[in-house]
Amino acid sequence: MTESRAGDLFQPGDLVNNTYRIEAILGRGGTSDVYRARSEISGRLAALKVLKAEFSSNDDYLVLLTREEEIRDIRHDAVVRYSENNRTADGHVYLVMDYVDGPGLDQKLNEGPMPADQIMTVCKRVCEGLEAAHARNIVHRDLSPDNIILRDGDPAQAVIIDFGIAKDTNPGAETIVGGEFAGKYAYAAPEQLSGKTDQRTDIYSLGALLLANFRGKRADAGRNLLEVVENKKIPLDTDGVPEPLKSILDKMAAPNPDDRYQTATEVLRALATARTGVPSTPPASEDDATVIIPKSKTPEPELAMATPEQSDGSKSPAQAPQSSPATTTEPQKSRGGLVAGVGVLALAGVGVGGYFGGLFDGFLGPQYPAVSPYTLVADKREGLPPRVVGFVPSETARDAMTGEITSQGGDVDLTLASGDIADNWGSAVNDVISSAMNLDEWRLVVDGNDAKLTGQTTDQALHTELEQLYSAGLPAGLQGTAEIELEPLFLSADEIRPILSGLADCGPLNLVDAPTTGYGLETPIQVSGTLASQDSLIGLDTALSALAGPRPIDLEQVSLLNPTLCLIENFLPSAPASDISIAFFNGEQDDAPNPTGDFIVGQNPVIDVDLPADVQDGFLSVSVLDVSGNVFHLLPNVTRQENDVISLRDGETGPMSVRVAYSIPESQQNGGIAFKVDDSTLGKSKVIVLRSDNQLFNTLRPTTESAAGYAEALREQDRNVATQILSLDSRILTTLEK
Known part of the structure; x- marks a missing residue:
C-alpha cells in the first residue's frame, strides 16, 4: 500500500461526493492517482481513479478518461470493470472501477x-x-x-x-x-x-x-x-x-x-x-469465406457474414483497402427460399459474379460494402507528416485526399465503402483537409456527416483567413465547426510550472534559467529535480510535450531516485540552497578526490562538508539517505554530538572543511564513522546538509534509523516554530558494482 502524502488530493477518511469514503491511496501516476474507497451507501469497495488537478479542465485528458469508462462494455472477469465518471463540487474528475484485492x-x-x-x-x-x-x-x-x-x-x-x-x-x-x-x-x-x-x-x-x-x-x-x-x-x-x-x-x-x-x-x-x-x-465456421451481399434496389436489409478469423486483426472487405469490389465465394444460403435447378443457380452465379466483377458498373456505378459508423480521421501533429485513415465513398475522393496528404510526405490508409453520407461528402472533406495543410498542427474527425476541425497556428494572417472561411461552419455536406487556435510565439514559465508541481513525486521540479519573455518556438524547456521512476520521467516528458508544441524538452538534469529517497524528499523542510558544498574522496587511495561521487564495491567513501567564510554560526545536521532504506546520521551522533558551527570552526574564520565520513585508517585511529561499499547497497544515496539556527531535533537521533522514522521526525520538526531551517544542500552518492 502506498503511503499518503500531505499533497495528495484526498486523504484517508475524506468523503467524496457524499458517497465514497477514502481508505488509502493505491498508486500515483503521471496524470492521475488511484484511491481505495468504500461506498457509504452499499458498503462496496471501489477504486477511484482521480485526474490530477492540472488536467481536470483539459478536454484531451477528459476524453481519455471517458474512453476508459467506455471500456466497461467489456464484460469479462479477467478485465477490471468500470462504472462511471463523476466530478466533485470543486471540479476534480474521477472514474469509479472495481477494487481488485490481491497482489499485482x-x-x-x-x-x-x-x-x-x-x-x-x-x-x-x-x-x-x-x-x-x-x-x-x-x-x-x-x-x-x-x-x-x-x-x-x-x-x-x-x-x-x-x-x-x-x-x-x-x-x-x-x-x-x-x-x-x-x-x-x-x-x-x-x-x-x-x-x-x-x-x-x-x-x-x-x-x-x-x-x-x-x-x-x-x-x-x-x-x-x-x-x-x-x-x-x-x-x-x-x-x-x-x-x-x-x-x-x-x-x-x-x-x-x-x-x-x-x-x-x-x-x-x-x-x-x-x-x-x-x-x-478451430470451429468449422472459421474456414468459411466472408460473404458480403450487395445492397438491393429494394429496401431489403443488407446481409453480411463475417468469419471469426477477422478478430485476429486481418481486415474484412469493409476494412481492407481496395480498388475494386470484393470477390465472394458462393453463399451457403440464398437470400430467399431454395431455388431448384442447376441452370437457375448458374444464372444467379453469373449475376452475382457480374455484380462483384463490375460488369454492371456502367449502369449502376461502383458498389462498395456499406459500413456504419462512417468515420475518417486526418491530422498533422507538430514535427510529423500528415496522415489520413478511414472510409471514402469513391475513387475520386480517395485519389484527391491521397494526393493532398502524400504531397507533404504523409501516410494514407483509406477504404472504399458506402454509407449514409451526403452526395458531396468526399469533395467537402477534401476541401477541409486542403485548407488545413498549412496549419502547424490540425486534426479533422468525421463521423457520417458530422465533422470537427481543430488546429493551431502561429501565423496571424492564416488564422484570420480560416476564421473567415469557416465563420458559417464547414462546407455544405458536413455539419460541424472549425476551431483554430492562434498559438502564441512565446510560452510563459507560469504556464509550465503547474505541470511540474502536479507531476513532482520526489521533491520539487524546477525550470532551469527560465527566460523572462517566455519560451520561443525553438527555445528548449530545461527541467531539473528528481523523480521516483522511469515511468514518472516518461509521464513528465509526455505532459510537457503536449503543452510545449515544437519546443524541445530537456530533462537531462532530472535524476531518478529510489523510493527511500523519494519518501524523505516529501518530508524535507522547505529551505533555500546555500554555498555549503559536499566533497567526496576515495579513502583507500589516500583521500584522492572523487568529483563524480561514484564508488564501486570495495571502495571507502570519504565525505567533507565545505563551509564558506560567511557561515559562522548555526547548527549543522548531516545525514546519508541510503539506498537500502536506512538513514545514517553523520553529524551529530552519539559519538560526535557537537554540531554547532562555532565549535566546529574552533577559531577558524575563513572557508573550511568539516569531515563527516572518514577513511578506514582515520576511523580506526579517531573513532569517526567510516563506510565501505558492498554489493548489498548498490544504487543512489543522498547526502543532506541542513543548517538551522537552533538544534534541529529536541533529542539526539540514533546513528542509524529507518527512512520512515526519520521522515516522522522531520514532520514533527516542521511544527517546531522555535527552530528555523536556514539552508538545505545535498549531493548524490552512487554505489556501483564495477
Whole structure:
C-alpha cells in the first residue's frame, strides 16, 4: 500500500461526493492517482481513479478518461470493470472501477521467480481477457506487471487493469496522451517505438512480462532510447525456460509482429495443446469465406457474414483497402427460399459474379460494402507528416485526399465503402483537409456527416483567413465547426510550472534559467529535480510535450531516485540552497578526490562538508539517505554530538572543511564513522546538509534509523516554530558494482 502524502488530493477518511469514503491511496501516476474507497451507501469497495488537478479542465485528458469508462462494455472477469465518471463540487474528475484485492504481478516480481505452471495459468487467464477486449477493437497498449492483479493471490483469477491508454483500433482512433508511444519500454513491443499498435502488441507485452515474472527479475530494455531501439530488435532471452512455456513465450514475443501469434485466441490454442498434447481444432465456421451481399434496389436489409478469423486483426472487405469490389465465394444460403435447378443457380452465379466483377458498373456505378459508423480521421501533429485513415465513398475522393496528404510526405490508409453520407461528402472533406495543410498542427474527425476541425497556428494572417472561411461552419455536406487556435510565439514559465508541481513525486521540479519573455518556438524547456521512476520521467516528458508544441524538452538534469529517497524528499523542510558544498574522496587511495561521487564495491567513501567564510554560526545536521532504506546520521551522533558551527570552526574564520565520513585508517585511529561499499547497497544515496539556527531535533537521533522514522521526525520538526531551517544542500552518492 502506498503511503499518503500531505499533497495528495484526498486523504484517508475524506468523503467524496457524499458517497465514497477514502481508505488509502493505491498508486500515483503521471496524470492521475488511484484511491481505495468504500461506498457509504452499499458498503462496496471501489477504486477511484482521480485526474490530477492540472488536467481536470483539459478536454484531451477528459476524453481519455471517458474512453476508459467506455471500456466497461467489456464484460469479462479477467478485465477490471468500470462504472462511471463523476466530478466533485470543486471540479476534480474521477472514474469509479472495481477494487481488485490481491497482489499485482509487480509485487510477485519483487518476491522472486514464479513457477512455470503458474505463469501458464496467468497467460491463459489474461489472454481470455485480451480476447474479449480485442473483439471490441480495444488494445491495452501498456501491459506490464503492475497492470495485472491476482485476485486473492490466485493466478487463475488474474485481472487486467488500467486501460488508461487503451486504443480503439477502429480507423482513426488513437490515444490522447502519448499518441506516438505508450507503454513501458521494458515490456513494449518493438513497433510501439514508432507509434504502431494492434492486438499483437499486447501479445508481445504479455510474453515479455511473463518472462520477467518467471525469472523474478525486471526486464531491462536499456539505459537510453538508442539502446532500447537496438535491444528491441533482438529476441528475448528464454534460455533456461522449460518447454512448452519457452516455445510459447518465444512466439508471443517475436520482434517481428508477423512472426507472433496473431491473436489471443491463437495463444489460447497453443496453451490448450501444451496442456493436453492434442492440437486444438478451430470451429468449422472459421474456414468459411466472408460473404458480403450487395445492397438491393429494394429496401431489403443488407446481409453480411463475417468469419471469426477477422478478430485476429486481418481486415474484412469493409476494412481492407481496395480498388475494386470484393470477390465472394458462393453463399451457403440464398437470400430467399431454395431455388431448384442447376441452370437457375448458374444464372444467379453469373449475376452475382457480374455484380462483384463490375460488369454492371456502367449502369449502376461502383458498389462498395456499406459500413456504419462512417468515420475518417486526418491530422498533422507538430514535427510529423500528415496522415489520413478511414472510409471514402469513391475513387475520386480517395485519389484527391491521397494526393493532398502524400504531397507533404504523409501516410494514407483509406477504404472504399458506402454509407449514409451526403452526395458531396468526399469533395467537402477534401476541401477541409486542403485548407488545413498549412496549419502547424490540425486534426479533422468525421463521423457520417458530422465533422470537427481543430488546429493551431502561429501565423496571424492564416488564422484570420480560416476564421473567415469557416465563420458559417464547414462546407455544405458536413455539419460541424472549425476551431483554430492562434498559438502564441512565446510560452510563459507560469504556464509550465503547474505541470511540474502536479507531476513532482520526489521533491520539487524546477525550470532551469527560465527566460523572462517566455519560451520561443525553438527555445528548449530545461527541467531539473528528481523523480521516483522511469515511468514518472516518461509521464513528465509526455505532459510537457503536449503543452510545449515544437519546443524541445530537456530533462537531462532530472535524476531518478529510489523510493527511500523519494519518501524523505516529501518530508524535507522547505529551505533555500546555500554555498555549503559536499566533497567526496576515495579513502583507500589516500583521500584522492572523487568529483563524480561514484564508488564501486570495495571502495571507502570519504565525505567533507565545505563551509564558506560567511557561515559562522548555526547548527549543522548531516545525514546519508541510503539506498537500502536506512538513514545514517553523520553529524551529530552519539559519538560526535557537537554540531554547532562555532565549535566546529574552533577559531577558524575563513572557508573550511568539516569531515563527516572518514577513511578506514582515520576511523580506526579517531573513532569517526567510516563506510565501505558492498554489493548489498548498490544504487543512489543522498547526502543532506541542513543548517538551522537552533538544534534541529529536541533529542539526539540514533546513528542509524529507518527512512520512515526519520521522515516522522522531520514532520514533527516542521511544527517546531522555535527552530528555523536556514539552508538545505545535498549531493548524490552512487554505489556501483564495477
